[in-house]
Amino acid sequence: MTFSPELEAKFARLLTSYPPGRQRSAMVPMLLYAQDEIGSITQELVEEVARRVGVTPMQVEEVLSYYSMLHRKPLGKYHVQICTNISCLLTGGEQLWQRACGKLGIGHKEATADGQISLEEVECIGACSWAPALQVNYDFHHKVTPEQLDQLLDSLRKTH
Amino acid sequence: MLYNPPSPLETKVLTRRFGLPNSAAVDTYLATDGYKAFKKALEMKPDAIIEEVKVSNLRGRGGAGFPAGMKWSFVPRNSPKPKYIVVNADESEPGTCKDRLLMENDPHQLIEGMLIAGLAVDAHAGYIYVRGEYRYLIEILDKAIAEAYDKGYLGKNLQGSNFSFDAYTHSGAGAYECGEESALLESLEGKRGIPRIRPPFPAVVGAFQCPTILNNVETYCAVPPILRDGGAAFAALGVPKAGGTKLTCLTGHVNKPGVYELPLGFPVDRMINEVGGGIRGGKKLKAFIPGGSSCPVLTAAECEGLTMDYDAMAKKKTMLGSGGVVIMDEDTCMVKVALRIMRFYAHESCGWCIPCREGTTWIRKILTRFHDGMGRKDDINLLGDLAKNMLGRTFCPLGDAAALPTISIVEKFREEFEAHLDGKPCPYEKELVTA
Ligand SMILES: Cc1cc2nc3c(=O)[nH]c(=O)nc-3n(C[C@H](O)[C@H](O)[C@H](O)COP(=O)(O)O)c2cc1C
Ligand code: FES
Numbered sequence: 001m002t003f004s005p006e007l008e009a010k011f012a013r014l015l016t017s018y019p020p021g022r023q024r025s026a027m028v029p030m031l032l033y034a035q036d037e038i039g040s041i042t043q044e045l046v047e048e049v050a051r052r053v054g055v056t057p058m059q060v061e062e063v064l065s066y067y068s069m070l071h072r073k074p075l076g077k078y079h080v081q082i083c084t085n086i087s088c089l090l091t092g093g094e095q096l097w098q099r100a101c102g103k104l105g106i107g108h109k110e111a112t113a114d115g116q117i118s119l120e121e122v123e124c125i126g127a128c129s130w131a132p133a134l135q136v137n138y139d140f141h142h143k144v145t146p147e148q149l150d151q152l153l154d155s156l157r158k159t160h
Numbered sequence: 161m162l163y164n165p166p167s168p169l170e171t172k173v174l175t176r177r178f179g180l181p182n183s184a185a186v187d188t189y190l191a192t193d194g195y196k197a198f199k200k201a202l203e204m205k206p207d208a209i210i211e212e213v214k215v216s217n218l219r220g221r222g223g224a225g226f227p228a229g230m231k232w233s234f235v236p237r238n239s240p241k242p243k244y245i246v247v248n249a250d251e252s253e254p255g256t257c258k259d260r261l262l263m264e265n266d267p268h269q270l271i272e273g274m275l276i277a278g279l280a281v282d283a284h285a286g287y288i289y290v291r292g293e294y295r296y297l298i299e300i301l302d303k304a305i306a307e308a309y310d311k312g313y314l315g316k317n318l319q320g321s322n323f324s325f326d327a328y329t330h331s332g333a334g335a336y337e338c339g340e341e342s343a344l345l346e347s348l349e350g351k352r353g354i355p356r357i358r359p360p361f362p363a364v365v366g367a368f369q370c371p372t373i374l375n376n377v378e379t380y381c382a383v384p385p386i387l388r389d390g391g392a393a394f395a396a397l398g399v400p401k402a403g404g405t406k407l408t409c410l411t412g413h414v415n416k417p418g419v420y421e422l423p424l425g426f427p428v429d430r431m432i433n434e435v436g437g438g439i440r441g442g443k444k445l446k447a448f449i450p451g452g453s454s455c456p457v458l459t460a461a462e463c464e465g466l467t468m469d470y471d472a473m474a475k476k477k478t479m480l481g482s483g484g485v486v487i488m489d490e491d492t493c494m495v496k497v498a499l500r501i502m503r504f505y506a507h508e509s510c511g512w513c514i515p516c517r518e519g520t521t522w523i524r525k526i527l528t529r530f531h532d533g534m535g536r537k538d539d540i541n542l543l544g545d546l547a548k549n550m551l552g553r554t555f556c557p558l559g560d561a562a563a564l565p566t567i568s569i570v571e572k573f574r575e576e577f578e579a580h581l582d583g584k585p586c587p588y589e590k591e592l593v594t595a
Contacts, residue, residue, distance in 0.1 A: 017328040017330070018328075018368075019242065019285075019368050022349070022350075022368055024349065024350035024351075025330070025348060025349055025350045026350065027350040028331070028332070028333050028347070028350060029330060029331040029333075031333070032292055032331055032333045033331075053350065055350075062352065063350065063351060063352055066335065066352040066353060066510075067292075067332075067333035067334050067335055068333070068334035068335060069292045069293070069333040069334030070333050070334070084500070085254045085453075085500065085504055086254045086255060086411075086412075086449075086453050086486055086497065086500055086501060086504075087254065087255050087411035087412055087417075087484075087486060089496075089497075089500050090411075090412040090413055090486070090488060090492065091412070091413075123252070123254070123336065123504055123507065123508065124252060124253070124254040124255070124256070124504075125293050126251050126252070126256065126257045126259075126260050126291070126293070126294065127163075127257055127260075128254065128255050128256065128257045128409055128411040128484060128486075129163070129164060129257050129409045129410060129411050129417045129418050129419050130163045130164065130257070130417070130418075131411060131417070135293060138293070138295040138296060139296075142163055
């Protein structure tokens with residue numbers, strides 16, 4: 001498989017970050033960084049990463065199924081992750097979640113038909129003092145009001 | 161960046177660079193006493209470094225509050241194996257958002273803490289295990305690491321000494337359990353994050369099966385100030401058995417939620433009313449979680465006269481935990497709170513230990529039934545029994561972390577469970593929807 005030069009540079013660094021013979025440690029970060037580039041964990045990627053870290057594809061599959069951020073199916077271009085855990089629950093996170101589902105007509109881990117936006121109800125994302133919070137891909141949005149959520153979803157829809 | 165204004169009641173030790181222009185840059189760090197503590201430590205014997213940390217009464221900031229100096233002294237320094245420094249930056253305990261600020265605003269302080277820990281146990285490499293969602297922090301840390309290599313604070317023969325040290329970031333990929341120290345170490349080896357049986361503890365068999373110091377981000381960040389100003393000065397900021405300050409995340413129903421650095425032993429009522437600006441909407445306090453959702457819940461009455469320190473919390477049969485304070489007002493449905501907390505643990509249980517995997521799922525199902533108004537009287541006791549059967553029966557404390565809050569809520573708010581029996585709708589639901 002071919003990747004961008006930036007990703008190849010990251011891989012090269014990861015493969016030398018661990019003690020000799022411990023390249024397997026690079027597996028999960030490699031899968032995550034590659035997923036960001038190609039959209040999901042494909043069978044081809046599993047085999048490629050297995051080869052590069054020196055394990056069998058089955059060993060990669062065994063590990064990747066454990067981690068909630070690794071996805072076998074593509075997500076939306078914008079993956080909107082809304083926290084409903086305790087601090088967000090107390091400040092309106094659940095209402096945000098329901099509002100987003102209603103507005104987009106999709107549910108947990110689903111994407112809009114055009115593949116533009118996907119939704120996920122997530123556990124605490126480390127923004128509890130600035131709740132309710134959500135992430136769009138890796139970007140944080142703090143103290144989100146229902147109106148801001150509407151605007152955000154509209155802006156994500158428009159940028160085709 | 162800072163996401164809330166500071167409070168005049170803070171004691172700024174670990175956060176003293178927050179708000180400076182370019183606070184994350186190495187030049188800012190060097191201009192504000194940065195890496196001085198490391199230079200001092202280069203001249204010290206390892207035992208003297210550990211002694212200084214012991215004198216500071218620094219206790220682990222990740223949740224369990226274990227004395228850091230003592231943990232460091234367990235590492236067999238003369239073992240022929242390499243030793244490692246591992247930073248727990250998985251920050252996933254619900255209610256907790258403080259390590260994020262430390263890494264974002266002052267990453268060099270963390271690197272300096274790792275270096276000093278390295279000197280103390282003769283380790284030459286360190287890994288920062290960062291939760292996958294914190295991608296922007298990995299970028300900030302990688303930049304800081306590159307700067308430190310440039311300035312001779314990472315790499316070979318640091319500052320002309322014969323001490324060498326390399327630092328790396330490692331991204332997680334979504335798993336609360338990977339914050340548990342032994343599961344983190346498995347994950348760092350490229351495996352599923354399931355816990356290891358202990359003993360042996362990580363100090364003896366840790367990263368890559370070698371002796372390892374594993375601490376929370378905030379714990380390492382306290383080390384440079386301790387070495388720079390002396391352990392005694394740090395100890396004096398806190399209470400007798402717990403030195404220094406704690407980054408405290410005020411969350412929930414307060415007027416001024418935010419992360420604040422408060423001396424250990426700070427009174428809970430002043431924290432809520434003066435630092436936090438009181439309960440939102442002039443409401444009354446109903447319940448209080450001192451340090452993340454794994455801690456047993458306290459009632460408003462139990463908070464009277466209480467202070468934020470490890471031993472005071474232990475006396476109330478709860479924990480200071482990670483510093484994630486959750487404040488709940490009088491309109492909060494405690495059945496709903498118990499349910500949401502249990503949904504989290506049932507989702508995050510790694511499935512390795514049956515009492516945890518099955519217990520969290522059964523309790524979640526019963527609480528769901530309750531909250532839907534289909535609770536049965538027998539279920540109230542069943543909840544408590546199920547939770548008690550999880551205690552102490554698992555490899556790692558996730559099972560206890562799920563059981564203890566449930567037991568506390570059922571015991572302390574039993575009448576709220578009774579109000580959900582026999583098809584009665586949740587008496588608080590209206591408030592929650594309009595909140
Ligand atoms: C389920 C579980 C999750 C944990 N998550 C974290 C975490 O996200 N960050 C952390 O520092 N400690 C976490 N801990 C505590 C660690 O196991 C460990 O005690 C801590 O990192 C040690 O560092 P300290 O002594 O500096 O606190 C967790 C513990 C458990 C049982
Ligand atoms: S509870 Fe939502 S970010 Fe922590």
